[in-house]
Amino acid sequence: MTPAAGTALTAVADTNQHYDLDPEIFGLFLDPSRKYSAGRYQSPSDTLAQAQINKLRFVAERLGLRGGEQLLDVGCGWGSLLLFMAREHGCRAVGISPAGRQHEYIRARSKEIGVATRVTTLRGHFEETDLPGGSFDAVTMLGSIVHMPDLTAAFRRARTLLRRGGCLYVSESCFRNTAAHTTFHQRAGTRFVGDSIFGWGDLRPVSELVRGAEDAGFSLSSLDDLTDDYRRTIDDWLANIRANAADIERIKPGLAERLERYLEIANAGWGYTTKHYALTCRKTR
Template sequence: MSSVLSVVETKLASLPLSVQLVMPDGQAVGAPDASVRLLIKDRSTLAKLAAGHVGALGEDYVEGKFDVEGSMRDLMRVAAAILPGSPIEAARVGRLTELIRRLVSVWRHSIERDARQIQFHYDLSDDFYALWLDPRRVYSCAYFRRPDMTVAEAQEAKLDHICRKLDLKAGERFLDVGAGWGGLLMWAAENYGVDATGITLSRNQHAHVNRLIEEKGLQGRVRMELLDYRKLDESAPYDKIASVGMFEHVGRAQLEGYFSKLRRLLRPGGLILNHGITAGGVDNAELGAGMGEFIEKYIFPGGELTHISHVLEHMAEGGLEDLDIENLRPHYARTLWAWSDALEARLPEARATLQGEQGERSLRAYRMYLAGCAMGFEHGWIALHQVLAQPRPGGGDDELDYPAGQAYPWRRDYIYK
């Protein structure tokens, strides 16, 4: 163990900020006025520090094997510095490995498993999420039109950005796939006059949004259903569809079927906006250095990342034509840091909300998750893409004549003006 400690001491000396380790016996290694102090309770953590296995270190923190004194922002600077290499570098896999990946993805994403996985995350506690999300509880990347925006203002800007891209009009039938706590659903109904339907697999979100609908008197024009996207009725197509922060839960092997389902739910000439997290690397389905395993175990079971190039491929296979693509990666880094800062500022309230030993583990997991994801977006290891699409033209009309049934304008100024 002394040789491992020697490796750790060498690493500490090369870090961009000062770190002190305090051993179980009270021995201190590093500067006494360090920016970050790690209070080691289990010496097995030292081997993970030496190897730069930050995902395993995250697990050790959740399990109480060490504590942290210092800011999460400084801790993430340390984490990025000790990585042995890029967490998005992945060797190209052979056909057998790719087949095994596909079979595992299919197995992980049955209707029943997806429901359990979504409820594991989103039904943790509405009160907990309310502590660090904006008042609308928009749990996806915000859009900072101005640098001085608060996260609440930037979330409203994001909701409006989506509605503008979809060119929503009063009376149109609008579907929100994975509607969360109803932020986009309500914004579209109240500001654009659409007839709005949302779906979720979260029981808490379903109950919350239906309370909002009743409070706002929107019954008859807005509805929220507890429903898997695969069970949506295709007999009455929608004019516009949004899917925000949802397709990450679909699974790589199901993406073609997912996009094909959305296409069948859309009228000819309608528009789809898919907003979701994408992989920074072309071939990796999760972050390396154990970060993907950490998220799978504690945060998003069943989540799978896909590079934007593969997303566009699956969209095309599903019968959709991409029209506009925007990468909001830096916006998500800022959003996540805002969430992380908000949670850090209210840790006592969070502990009161998530009570007991399991509650403490969940809180520690979310502290690492929010700050770690902010770091990931800052470094470009993960990204966030909005893709506007339409059903692929099937012939018959001359597109140069801009047929009346075609929803997509030829120019982008309607989005940004």
């Protein structure tokens, strides 16, 4: 790891406390599964909850899951993908997250829905977690590679962990091109999201993600534009925050306003400065 990457990783560890907030907060503005990434809206009448189920089915389809696979979810959040893949596809699912409260929540939920023997979580950062090479059929990163300072190392590590024929799914928000990245990376709104919400992060153009995957030795299977889906997801999150602001403030004073500002900044950028893509890759050799 380069010194710059090490410094950034320390910043992630020091400042990224957002995901370790009280899980009740996330239940007040996310869907019932607490999935904290773009849904997939297949009709005008889809609710947020339905859109998130659609998205998990979409991920399973892109990965080519047939049942019983060994899956690693990097940045597993509140476990929506782990629990879904374990229950619906019989996967043995392993999640990685640095946030302690997420592990407690996932452990409890896996017992509640009867998949505790198929779901495991590891506390830490992907770059530092000890995992055996060639042991997974699928690796997923939904909104997590943005927090990894060394993009090349992240893709190479994912490839090392996959068996031959295994798939990597990455969905991420990106600046729409290199010029937009250069212009807006240090703008006040971008800095607010980093300083007040997520800590270190870098919305790289999708061309950098593609290059990182190809340089790591992956073959690209698909690239999907989910920008409109994320815009609608955030609209639904904003509606929930506004409806439940008093309860959010009771748990964490000042948070409802910060969340609302973060999400408004995100929605203002879609299609103008930022996009959201899903990239699927295969380890063919």
